[in-house]
Amino acid sequence: MMERAEDLRLSLSLSSPLAPRTHHVAAMLFHSPPEKRFLEMPLLPAAKRSEVAAADEERAGLRGGSDEEDGGCGIDGSRKKLRLSKDQSAVLEDSFREHxxxxxxxKAALAQQLGLRPRQVExxxxxxxxxxxxKQxxxxxxxxxxxxxxxTEENRRLQKEVQELRALKLVSPHLYMNMSPPTTLTMCPSCERVSNANNSSSAAPDRRGAGGVTAAGGNDTAADGGILCHRPIAVRPQQS
DNA sequence: ATATTTCTGGAAGTTACGTCA
DNA sequence: TGTGACGTAACTTCCAGAAAT
Incomplete structure (x- = not known):
């Protein structure tokens, strides 16, 4: 069904330019036998190189026996990057959706099905x-x-409302005291509980007691431009 | 049963290649 | 034709949990 990896690499340069860019297969540095890799990464500390060698040998068991000769590195040590076919990508995507x-x-089954090495699938x-x-x-x-x-917009609106109430209180305290409380429903952004200014025993209980605070009282709600949490913003003016 | 070491696989970050505008 | 941006395969490093000692 699927082409072998070698064939895919062979067909790389012949593949249609219209093919989706997502379909790559890489001939990897990993392909090279350990001895060759050491030549290709002279800057690696000796300790690290032996570590890599161990990893190579360890992983060799997962790879097919024909991998040695198709290393993706050129003589200069540069990586080659190849394309996955449409079919291969589709199968991988389907598999990914599933798990x-x-x-x-x-991994091994998928690799075999697609003609890739388990490492490539991984x-x-x-x-x-x-x-x-x-993306998420x-x-x-x-x-x-x-x-x-x-x-932010809600905060701006509420601050404006507070300013208006303060102004009203200064101009006509009597009217202010007798006015019906704001009917604004307020949702706490953190707990998403809704409080209704007309009903202090609303979904968001005010732990500070029944008295509440006056809008002009300099409390730490919207009047100060702070974050509103568990505190009703619109509160009934205290009756004296 | 507990402590230590080794193994394994995934996440995060990086490198480098191929393609396209 | 050269170049920069972009997508992505492959790589390195680190870490946590499992397995082995």
Whole structure:
């Protein structure tokens, strides 16, 4: 069904330029036998090189026996990067949707099915998880940005309301005391509990007691421009 | 049963290649 | 034709949990 990896690499340069850019297969540095890799990474400390050699030997068991000769590095040690075919990408995507992480058995089966080395399948899944996470982070970031904008706007509106009430209190205290309380419903941004200024025993209980605070009392709610948490913003003026 | 070492696999970050505008 | 941006395969390093000693 699938071409062998060698064939894919062979067909790389012949592949259609219209093919999606996501379809790559890499001929990896990892392909090279350990001795060759040491020549290719002279800057690696000796201790590190033996570590890599150990890892190579360890992983060799996972690889097919024909991997030695198809190392992806040129004579100059440069990496070659090849494309996955459409079919390979589709299969990998399907598999990823089913289970974003693979156990060794699944990895080996998938590798065999696609004509890739298990290591390539492993890398593809690692990168795919990273891309998914990055995308999700972007989405979350966008969502939080919108939340922030909404709250900023709400805060601005409430501050204006407080200013108006203060002004009213100064100009006509009698009217201020007799006015019906604001009907604004307020949601705490952190706990999302809604409080109704007309009902102090609303969904968000005010732990500071029944008295509440006056809008002009210099409390630490919207009047100060702070974050509103568990505190009703619009409160009934205290009756004297 | 507990402590230490080794192994294993994933996340995060980086490098480098191939493609396209 | 050269170049920079971009996507992504492959790599390195670090870490946590499991397995072995």
């Amino acid at each position: 974003p992480t693979l156990n060794p058995r699944q 890398v593809w899944f690692q990168n795919r998880r990273a891309r998914t996470k990055l 982070t972007e989405v979350d970031c966008e969502f939080l940005k919108r939340c922030c904008e909404t709250l």
